[in-house]
Amino acid sequence: MSAHPPKLVFFDCDTTLSGIEGVDELARLRGPTVLAAVAAMTTAAMEGGTPLEQVFARRLDLIRPRRADMDVIGRLYLEHVEPTAKETIAELKAAGWTPVVLSAGYTPAIEPLAKLLGIARIEAVQLRFDAAGNYAGFDESFPTTRAQGKPARIRELKRELRPVRTAMVGDGVSDLEATAAVDVFVGFGGFVERAKVRAGARHFIHRLSELPALLG
Numbered sequence: 293m294s295a296h297p298p299k300l301v302f303f304d305c306d307t308t309l310s311g312i313e314g315v316d317e318l319a320r321l322r323g324p325t326v327l328a329a330v331a332a333m334t335t336a337a338m339e340g341g342t343p344l345e346q347v348f349a350r351r352l353d354l355i356r357p358r359r360a361d362m363d364v365i366g367r368l369y370l371e372h373v374e375p376t377a378k379e380t381i382a383e384l385k386a387a388g389w390t391p392v393v394l395s396a397g398y399t400p401a402i403e404p405l406a407k408l409l410g411i412a413r414i415e416a417v418q419l420r421f422d423a424a425g426n427y428a429g430f431d432e433s434f435p436t437t438r439a440q441g442k443p444a445r446i447r448e449l450k451r452e453l454r455p456v457r458t459a460m461v462g463d464g465v466s467d468l469e470a471t472a473a474v475d476v477f478v479g480f481g482g483f484v485e486r487a488k489v490r491a492g493a494r495h496f497i498h499r500l501s502e503l504p505a506l507l508g
Contacts, residue, residue, distance in 0.1 A: 297483035298390040300448060300455040301507065302470070304462030305402050305416070309409065309500075311372035314336075314397045315367045318355050321364065326354050326439075340465035340488050344396065345438035349377040352430060353417075357398075359425035370408060374482060376501035381409050383504050384435040394445060396436040396466060415445055442466050443473035459507055461500070468492050478506060 299351055306313045321329035331350045335340035341373065378472060381391050393406050395416040406414050417437055419429040435441035435448070442460070450473075459476040468489050471477040479493030481499070495506050 297454050299452065299457040300392055300449065300459070301389045301503075302392050302394040302415075302442075302458070302460045302474070303355045303411070303463075303468045304406070304460075304464065304480070305369070305374070305393050305397050307463045308369070308371040308461060308467075308480050309374055309377050309393070310405055311374065311483045312365075312368050313358065314401050315351055315355070316366050318357050318361055318369050319351070321361060322355055330354055338464040338466070343439040344436075344441070344466060348396070348437045349432075350428055352427065356395065357419065357422040358427065358429045359400075362398065362400040362419075363475075365398075366404040369401065369405040373405065374500050376499050378409055380500040380503055381411065381429065384507065385410065387507075389507065390455075392449070393418050394436065394442055394462075394470075396441070398430075415449070434464070439466070440469055443470045446470055446473040446481055461503060464491060465489065476507060478503060 301310050316331045316334055319327040326385040333347035333351055337344045337347050391411045393402055393411055393414045397416050399414055399416040402414055402416050415465050417434050418431045422428045431444055435445040460470040460474045461478045461480055463480045463484055463486060465488055477493055479489040479496040481496060482498045
């Protein structure tokens with residue numbers, strides 16, 4: 293981070309910076325039955341019908357992701373990157389904004405995408421694996437594993453970094469929850485348009501390239 297007080301722009305990852313839902317793609321690796329169950333839970337959480345903490349551990353327990361699966365999802369994030377994301381983030385950085393990924397996704401899978409986009413800081417969930425690469429749990433203390441987790445983490449980072457301005461961009465209800473914690477919330481519908489987010493967001497875009505004009 294800069295030595296000067298930053299302007300922070302937080303980006304959701306799944307179906308915002310990239311067109312996939314990483315947890316659903318992990319479930320797809322386990323077959324159609326697991327995928328159907330996990331995708332239903334993801335949709336319910338993203339649209340606000342079910343609190344995230346009610347599905348977060350259940351999805352992982354069904355999938356039991358392996359360390360090697362993180363590489364698969366990382367490649368999918370890259371293959372489905374939002375078409376204007378890289379140039380948009382470069383433009384925002386040139387205007388003095390510091391981008392941060394703020395996600396309920398999994399840090400090892402997100403790292404290649406963040407590197408491609410020039411985002412140095414990832415605020416996402418760490419998974420644990422045993423010596424053989426088998427799933428051994430997740431960081432249950434991380435805020436984005438539960439409802440109201442994104443605004444909670446933003447407030448923590450504001451205390452740490454003392455930004456002069458903050459913005460959040462995302463497609464889900466967990467992102468919309470951050471509205472009161474930032475100066476500007478921007479709903480995103482480039483991959484999935486969620487009715488609650490569209491209705492609740494003062495600003496709503498379908499391409500990330502529309503973002504710099506909103507942030508000034």
